[in-house]
Amino acid sequence: MATLIKATQVSKIYHKTVVPVHALNKVDLSIEEGEFTAIVGPSGCGKTTLLNILGGLDHPTSGKVEITGIDITNMKDSDLIDFRLQNIGFVFQAYNLIPVLTAVENVEFIMLLQRKDKKERIARAYELLEKMSMLDKADNRPGELSGGQQQRVAVARALASKPRFILADEPTANLDSASTANLLDLMAQINKEQKATFVFSTHDQRVMDKAKRLVTLLDGSIVSDITR
Amino acid sequence: MYLTLAWRNIWRNKRRSLITVFSITFAVLLACFMRSMQLGAYARMIDNSVRFYTGYIQIHKSGYWTDKVIDNSFNYDLTLQNKVKAIEGVILDVPRLESFTLTSFRNQIKGAFVMGVDPQRENELTNVKDKIVEGGYLNQDDDGIALAEGLAEYLKIKVGDTLTLLSQGYHGANAAGLFPVRCIIKFSLPQQNNSVIYMALPSAQWFYAAPDLITSVSLLIDTPDNTDRIVAELKSHVNLDELEVMGWHDLVPDLLQSIELDNISGKVMLWILYLVIGFGMFGTYLMMTAERQYEFGVMLAIGMRRMRLQALIVLEISIMTILGVAQGIALSLPLLTYFHYHPIVYGKEAAKAIESFGVEAIYPFSLDLVIFTNQAYAIFIMAIILSAYPVWSIYRMKVVESMRA
Ligand SMILES: Nc1ncnc2c1ncn2[C@@H]1O[C@H](COP(=O)(O)OP(=O)(O)O)[C@@H](O)[C@H]1O
Ligand SMILES: [Mg+2]
Numbered sequence: 075m076a077t078l079i080k081a082t083q084v085s086k087i088y089h090k091t092v093v094p095v096h097a098l099n100k101v102d103l104s105i106e107e108g109e110f111t112a113i114v115g116p117s118g119c120g121k122t123t124l125l126n127i128l129g130g131l132d133h134p135t136s137g138k139v140e141i142t143g144i145d146i147t148n149m150k151d152s153d154l155i156d157f158r159l160q161n162i163g164f165v166f167q168a169y170n171l172i173p174v175l176t177a178v179e180n181v182e183f184i185m186l187l188q189r190k191d192k193k194e195r196i197a198r199a200y201e202l203l204e205k206m207s208m209l210d211k212a213d214n215r216p217g218e219l220s221g222g223q224q225q226r227v228a229v230a231r232a233l234a235s236k237p238r239f240i241l242a243d244e245p246t247a248n249l250d251s252a253s254t255a256n257l258l259d260l261m262a263q264i265n266k267e268q269k270a271t272f273v274f275s276t277h278d279q280r281v282m283d284k285a286k287r288l289v290t291l292l293d294g295s296i297v298s299d300i301t302r
Numbered sequence: 303m304y305l306t307l308a309w310r311n312i313w314r315n316k317r318r319s320l321i322t323v324f325s326i327t328f329a330v331l332l333a334c335f336m337r338s339m340q341l342g343a344y345a346r347m348i349d350n351s352v353r354f355y356t357g358y359i360q361i362h363k364s365g366y367w368t369d370k371v372i373d374n375s376f377n378y379d380l381t382l383q384n385k386v387k388a389i390e391g392v393i394l395d396v397p398r399l400e401s402f403t404l405t406s407f408r409n410q411i412k413g414a415f416v417m418g419v420d421p422q423r424e425n426e427l428t429n430v431k432d433k434i435v436e437g438g439y440l441n442q443d444d445d446g447i448a449l450a451e452g453l454a455e456y457l458k459i460k461v462g463d464t465l466t467l468l469s470q471g472y473h474g475a476n477a478a479g480l481f482p483v484r485c486i487i488k489f490s491l492p493q494q495n496n497s498v499i500y501m502a503l504p505s506a507q508w509f510y511a512a513p514d515l516i517t518s519v520s521l522l523i524d525t526p527d528n529t530d531r532i533v534a535e536l537k538s539h540v541n542l543d544e545l546e547v548m549g550w551h552d553l554v555p556d557l558l559q560s561i562e563l564d565n566i567s568g569k570v571m572l573w574i575l576y577l578v579i580g581f582g583m584f585g586t587y588l589m590m591t592a593e594r595q596y597e598f599g600v601m602l603a604i605g606m607r608r609m610r611l612q613a614l615i616v617l618e619i620s621i622m623t624i625l626g627v628a629q630g631i632a633l634s635l636p637l638l639t640y641f642h643y644h645p646i647v648y649g650k651e652a653a654k655a656i657e658s659f660g661v662e663a664i665y666p667f668s669l670d671l672v673i674f675t676n677q678a679y680a681i682f683i684m685a686i687i688l689s690a691y692p693v694w695s696i697y698r699m700k701v702v703e704s705m706r707a
Contacts, residue, residue, distance in 0.1 A: 131603055132702045152607065159605020166603075166705070169596060174310035179303070186303055187606055235605070 076142075078239050078271055079105040079128055084137035086123050086294075097123040099294040100137065105239065105273055110265045112285035113275040120294040121275035122243050128273070129162050129241045130154045142238060159187055163232030163240035165274075167247050170228035171216040177227045178203060178212040184235045202230040206260055222253025229261060239271035246281055258284045304610075308617040315589075322586045323626040326681055329579040330630025331637075333572055333677045338638045340568045342645075342668035344561045348554070350491055354428045356553040357396060357520025358529050361386070361536065364546045366517060372401040372472055375515040376545065385539045386519065391532050394522040396420065396427045399506045399515065403469035403477070403499070407457040414453055415497045416467070418506020418516070427522050430487060430500070437461035437485030440502050446484040448500035454486050456496070461485060467499075471511035479509050526550070576680060584688045587619060591692040598696060599704035608696055615692045623685040627678050634674070641667035 086098040097120045105111060105128075113121050126132040127139060130146045138147040141161060146154060158164075171180045181199040190198075203209050206226040216224050225245055232240045242261075246254040262284055264270050274281075282288055290298040312319045352358060366374040378397050386395050399418035404411060417424075421440040425431045430448075431439050440448055447465065449457075459465060464482045471477035481501070489495040507513050523532055529549045536547045551558060591598075601611055646665040647653075 126702055129603075155602060155605055155607055158603065164600075164604050166600065170600060172307070172597065172601070174307065174314060179306075183303070184604055187604075187610070231604070 076107050077104050078107050078109075078142060079103070079273070080140045081124075081128060082138050082140075084124075084127060084134045084139065086120070086127065086132075087135045096294050098127070098134070101294070101296055103128075103289065103296065103299075105271065107238075107271055108265070108269045109271050109273070109287055110262060110285055111273045111287040111289060112282050113273065113289050113291060114277060114282050115291035116277060119291040121277075121291060123294075124291065125241050125243045125273070125275055129164060130158055159184070159235060161238045163235060163237035165225065165228045165232050165240065165242035165245045167244045168221070168224075170231070171224055173216050176213045176215055177208055177219065177223075177230075180216070180227055181231045181234050184231050188235055198234055199230075202233055203227070205233075205264065206230045220253070221248050222250070222257060225249065225253075225257050226260065229257070229264075233264065233270065239273060242272065242274035244275050244277075246276065246278060251280065254278065254280060304614060304617065308614055308621060311614075311618050312621060318586055318589065319622060322583060323622050323629070325579050325582045326623060326626025327630040327633065329575055330627055330677045330681060331634045333575060333680075334630065334634035334638060334673055336568065336571065337673045337676070338634075338641070338667045338669070339665060340565065340668075341670055341673060342642070342666040344565070345668055345670075346664075346666045347557060347561065348550075351554050351557055352526075352550045355491075355494070356550060357427060358523050358526055358550045359521040359533055359536070360548050360553060361519040361521075361540070362517060362546050362548070364542070364544055367546060367548060367552075370400070370517070372399075372470075372510055372512060372517065375399065375472065375512055375517045377514050378516050378519055379514075382540070386521070386536065389532055389535050389539070391524045391528045392521055393524055394423060394426055396423045396520040396522065397503065397516045398424075398518050398520065399503060399510065399512065400517045401469065401510060403467045405453070405457060405499070406466040406468065407459045407463065410457045410459075412453065412456055413497070414467075414499050416469075416499045416501055416506060416509075418501045418503045418510075420503050421500070424500070427520060433487045433489060434485045435488045437483070440484055440500060442502060443504050444484060444502040445505050446482040447505075448485045448487050449483050450495050450498040451486050451488040452492070452496035453498070454483070459483055467509065469510070471509070472515065473511075475511035477509050477511060481505070572680075576684060579681075580684050580688060583685060584691070586622075587688055587692050590615070590618070591695050595699075595704040598699060599701050602699065602701045603705070608699075612693045612696050615696065616686075616689050619685055619689045619692075623681060627681050631674050631678070638667050638669060638673075641665075642669045 081101055081103045084098055084101045085096070088095040088097055101124060113124060115121055123132070127134050130139070130149070134147065138145055140146070146157060149157065172183065175183060178199045181202055182195045185195040185198065200209065200212065203212050206229055208223060208226050208230065211219055211223055216227070219227065228245070246257055249257065258281055261272055265272050276282060287299070287301040289296055363374045363376040383395065386392060397420055401416055403414055403416050405414045421442055421444065425439070435451060440446065449459065449465070454460070457465070461483050464480050467477070467479050467481060469477040487498070487500070489498065501509070503516070507515060521532070523529065529551070533547050533549045540547065598611060602608065645667065648664070
């Protein structure tokens with residue numbers, strides 16, 4: 075299988091405070107196509123920092139990140155935005171959606187950014203909402219949806235752009251256990267059926283249990299990497 | 303969809319957006335009202351003195367304008383008349399012989415201003431017939447006179463009575479005569495209303511012993527914009543040692559100066575108004591940007607180009623501005639149209655004070671298109687300048703930082 079993401083000796087040091095914070099220490103990590111991988115570890119261990127760097131949202135202090143062989147470390151801001159749009163799906167912890175757009179419009183929006191035509195946008199948006207069991211809420215705005223429903227729409231949006239992989243930073247952190255299980259099952263199902271690659275972070279044991287590969291971070295370093 | 307997005311974003315904070323839109327509406331309304339009143343008054347003032355008195359262009363004997371005496375008169379002969387009429391844009395030439403006189407009726411005596419005119423052409427220029435309040439207008443070779451209302455009142459003279467005039471004629475000749483009053487004319491400008499006597503040109507030339515002579519020719523032209531061109535053409539056609547040609551800017555310089563001064567103060571007021579409104583608009587833009595940092599961060603993260611996000615905000619700002627401006631114009635248009643056709647008339651007391659400055663005591667409103675377009679431009683330019691802030695802030699935004707908050 076092809077390597078999608080390859081991080082080499084990635085370090086991140088924050089100089090905001092008097093004492094510099096080493097959020098990541100020379101992390102080496104590669105993700106293959108079709109993985110369903112969890113980045114785990116206690117709060118503050120560097121999960122968000124790592125995912126942001128893998129997704130081209132932040133630059134490492136040293137080291138490099140290649141995605142499908144393309145080095146994104148020194149990419150120009152505007153090119154990086156386009157690169158993210160075409161290659162990476164994002165799901166954040168909360169407030170993923172544009173509040174004034176309905177569920178289906180939110181999913182459509184990312185395809186609008188890709189300049190897909192209207193027919194294709196609508197068809198795919200409804201198809202994905204159906205897959206995420208959100209068809210009945212298609213015309214509701216995020217404010218009218220529960221946290222779990224919002225995250226399902228966010229996953230639908232992430233899939234809509236047909237990205238090479240999806241990064242999800244603690245997607246279940248704000249959800250109750252039923253919604254958490256539901257969201258993870260849906261993600262796992264899509265991973266299995268469509269070979270969609272997921273990399274997500276969590277510190278929730280029940281979520282870890284669903285992952286096929288567990289990468290454990292501690293104080294900015296990978297301390298274990300288990301594939302089941 | 304961008305339009306839908308912008309539209310819905312505007313109404314996320316209904317109260318704030320409404321306040322912004324209405325403050326723009328209010329500013330446009332107030333500004334249009336102010337400007338309409340000012341420009342209306344200026345146009346009226348210029349009309350009063352130019353259109354209905356001096357004409358747009360005058361020809362005199364050289365030196366007459368600085369020394370307005372009957373000795374500075376000239377012969378407006380046929381050759382000259384033909385030259386003047388041949389110029390494109392000249393509609394009418396109105397000859398006048400103007401000088402001072404003493405008037406006397408029973409035991410009243412008063413100084414007055416005689417205007418020897420071609421009654422028909424004078425009427426074409428100044429619509430003097432419409433201002434007659436009593437009696438009938440002068441014939442072409444009438445030996446009577448038309449009296450201004452204020453003067454007639456002072457002299458306690460009526461139509462049909464005979465007025466005695468005493469003055470000095472051309473080259474020191476004695477001038478004396480008896481003139482029956484044919485009609486009374488009401489002028490809007492008090493200076494005119496208290497002093498003018500109209501006389502048919504032949505009578506005036508006889509009275510002042512100045513046969514064939516006049517002191518000025520006033521020209522009615524097709525549009526004021528042609529003034530400079532026609533003046534230049536006239537100057538090339540006449541002997542400038544003998545005659546002087548003046549456009550209305552030179553004929554009423556004091557008026558123009560006071561208008562310009564007033565106009566500046568009006569504009570300063572407008573800028574103050576815009577400044578106040580501008581602060582309000584800026585506050586809205588500031589909050590619009592600040593409270594949506596996280597959302598903007600998400601949009602940049604998932605792949606929305608900064609330019610598009612900036613365009614979205616500018617679109618939101620533009621929509622609010624258009625709504626405000628359109629509403630302002632929509633409200634001011636009928637209001638100003640009403641006041642244009644029903645000008646505000648001052649109360650008696652105020653009217654007297656204003657008329658004593660030589661200005662008519664009504665407030666005509668202008669409907670000049672410029673009034674509306676200028677306010678629209680001003681607000682739009684301001685909105686564009688102020689929207690630089692959100693545009694700049696999106697340009698500088700760091701995805702990770704905006705999403706950490
Ligand atoms: N922008 C930042 N400025 C300063 N320190 C930061 C910043 N972002 C993260 N950190 C620090 O880096 C470390 C890793 O943070 P983070 O990646 O958010 O961990 P996690 O997602 O595992 O909770 C923490 O100590 C955190 O305080
Ligand atoms: Mg985190």
